[in-house]
Amino acid sequence: MPIKLDSYQPLREVVFETLRNAIRTGLLKPGQRLMEIHLAEKLGVSRTPVREAIRKLELEGYVIMMPRRGTYVANLSIRDVNEVFEIRTALDSLASGLAAERISEDELEELQRLLVQIGEYIEENNMNKIVEIDTKFHDLLYKASRNNRLVGIISNLREQLTRFRTKSMSYPGRLRETLEEHRRIVDTIAQGNVSDAQKAAEKHMEKSEQTLLKSMEDMKQDVKNKKKESE
Secondary structure, X not given: OOOOOOOOOOHHHHHHHHHHHHHHOOOOOOOOEEOHHHHHHHHOOOHHHHHHHHHHHHHOOOEEEEOOOEEEEOOOOHHHHHHHHHHHHHHHHHHHHHHHHHOOHHHHHHHHHHHHHHHHHHHHOXXXXXXXXXXXXXXHHHHOOOOHHHHHHHHHHHHOXXXXXXXXXXXXXXXXXXXXXXXXXXXXXXXXXXXXXHHHHXXXXXHHHHHHHHHHHHHHHHHHHHHHHHO
């Protein structure tokens, strides 16, 4: 649909967020070619903000620009996931350790409230709310590290896996495992135990990576099965 031009944001940012959301939700699928002219026509804008948005999407890992071949929605390989999680594990461990030293009482109470909310939404099987509150949980945890540069780096890496997040969290049994892992992180932070907080964050990242890889394999198998059925 054409973009609404009454947004307070610069047009290039509106176009960027629109395209990013289209990739996250699967409207633009992995491997799909992105044509500037076509996208500009669909969005009702000129090619310039589309070009700027695509460059930013490339920086965040959403698209790949291939010389003389064009721009495509990025596929995630097992190697991509491994590389991202190697960095995320180290950074989340650092953030949790810093939070154990620097978190405020209000932030700690808010983390605990968010855990209660996640538990309630798990009972209701409300995936949209679970993802929303889970995002708030991690944002607050990172904020408690009191290191803005660290927060920025983690946020960029997290963006690269966002479109696979719901699928991963929906993996059988993963929601309750995640909740328990979060509780362990909060408990160790509340105790001010830097080492245990780091270990809890590392374990959470390792389990998250394992589940994401399993869900990606399931998605590939689903595609193969559908292809066989259509033959």
